[in-house]
Amino acid sequence: MLPDETLVFDNVPVTTLARAVYDQALDARSVREAAVIIDMGVSRVVSQARTTLANVHRLVERHHKTRGIVRVRNALSLATDRSASPWETRTRLLATLDADIKGLLQNAPVFDLAGDLLGVADLIDPETGLVIESDGAHHRQAEQHTDDDRREERFERTNAVVCRVTALDHKDRWETVARIRAAHRDAARQTDRSWTLDKPDWWWRWEPGRRWD
Structure with a gap:
């Protein structure tokens, strides 16, 4: 994990939302389920904390030879920030x-x-x-x-x-x-x-x- 993929919240170090989406998508059982995870992490039409597709793209581009990263890249090509569920x-x-x-x-x-x-x-x-x-x-x-x-x-x-x-x-x-x-x-x-x-x-x-x- 790279240094700028974490932040401190109430004196507790946590991952950024983009990194959390990336980690969950890496563990998804399929490309489609990885796309579901990404969609929910970047959705602009539901009231929740979110990141952006651009942030997830930038993070993925910085990582190589990680188990599941091909699945995440394929899922990103299917993702949208317009999904409500x-x-x-x-x-x-x-x-x-x-x-x-x-x-x-x-x-x-x-x-x-x-x-x-x-x-x-x-x-x-x-x-x-x-x-x-x-x-x-x-x-x-x-x-x-x-x-x-x-x-x-x-x-x-x-x-x-x-x-x-x-x-x-x-x-x-x-x-x-x-x-x-x-x-x-x-x-x-x-x-x-x-x-x-x-x-x-x-x-x-x-x-x-x-x-x-």
Whole structure:
């Protein structure tokens, strides 16, 4: 460990967040799980202490011949600072690597053509309007489930196609991949697109919206 990878907090030496993310990613059981660790360590859309992708990149570049470093480098190529949960990351990797859907945006605000917010899509393909919602355990709670259903209805009224993926769905990877691909084909056939990713003027003045910028 290099000297500038530690700091002193309340008279106790601790590693920097970038070094902590690096250490955990080194021990991950796969490239995808290493990407989950990195995503959570750099996320800009959740309220937590974080580092940045640039910091992790710089740290990795200074280390060589470390067990697991190739896994971390590969994971960095998949990482984003837009993920709000581990299951969102896993779902994004399923859609991009297995279902081969490129260019997905994560946690993107979606609006109708009047400029009203439909919701923040966990994942959206800007070309077709496929929305992929990743449902973790908290989505089973009644209030969250109700909010999810209402947001899905708003998306679908504007001819976006919604595919929901739960943690349980990840246990049957290829069945879930088939569902995502089928939803992607359905979205590609939609011709009456009445949703947009263009942010209206009011969005930039709305304090809660800053989380998603």
